[in-house]
Amino acid sequence: MTELGPVAWPPVPIRTERLVLRESEARDRTAFVELFASPDVCTYLGGPRPRHELERAVPEVPGRRPGLFVVDLDGATIGTVLLDRRDAERPGHLLPDAGEAELGYMFLPGAWGHGYAGEACAAALGWFTGAVPGEPVVLCTQTANDRAMRLAAKLGFTEVERFEEFGAEQWFGVWSSRTPTSAR
Numbered sequence: 001m002t003e004l005g006p007v008a009w010p011p012v013p014i015r016t017e018r019l020v021l022r023e024s025e026a027r028d029r030t031a032f033v034e035l036f037a038s039p040d041v042c043t044y045l046g047g048p049r050p051r052h053e054l055e056r057a058v059p060e061v062p063g064r065r066p067g068l069f070v071v072d073l074d075g076a077t078i079g080t081v082l083l084d085r086r087d088a089e090r091p092g093h094l095l096p097d098a099g100e101a102e103l104g105y106m107f108l109p110g111a112w113g114h115g116y117a118g119e120a121c122a123a124a125l126g127w128f129t130g131a132v133p134g135e136p137v138v139l140c141t142q143t144a145n146d147r148a149m150r151l152a153a154k155l156g157f158t159e160v161e162r163f164e165e166f167g168a169e170q171w172f173g174v175w176s177s178r179t180p181t182s183a184r
Helices: 026-037 051-057 116-131 146-155
Strands: 020-022 068-073 076-085 101-107 137-142 158-165 168-175
Touching (some): 020 116, 026 076, 076 116, 101 116, 137 146
Antiparallel strands (some): 020 068, 068 076, 137 168, 158 168
């Protein structure tokens, strides 16, 4: 994220019923490599990166930047949730100057189908609402990504537009703190 605005980072870890959202630590490096090397995880994200490149490129403490939460289940890293500023050069914006907060997430395949992504994203959106009251959050995903489309709906994102990008139809939606977030 270029800037979250006047937000202290990192926040105190966020605890949900089953998960902890926290800042990245050195012990998360292996999970970051797995996430970006996984063909399943990266199907709609431009494809996996070669593991040997990731082993060289991923820093000792990966993903340590404002807006990135590591999702921890019983001491194991199962994914990440990111609140980032949407690049002004990309299509899909609410504001004329762009820079909206954008929600992104990645979870290891073993964590799929248990509601963890919804639980973690809802917690991150709740934190963001407290940190930056009234600011909307956007989400963009390929329409072919059925899981992401279902999660966007469960979280309360509403469609703004669809467009072509990266050779595929993209769905662009918005969430505001006035929208309920019950994703489990």
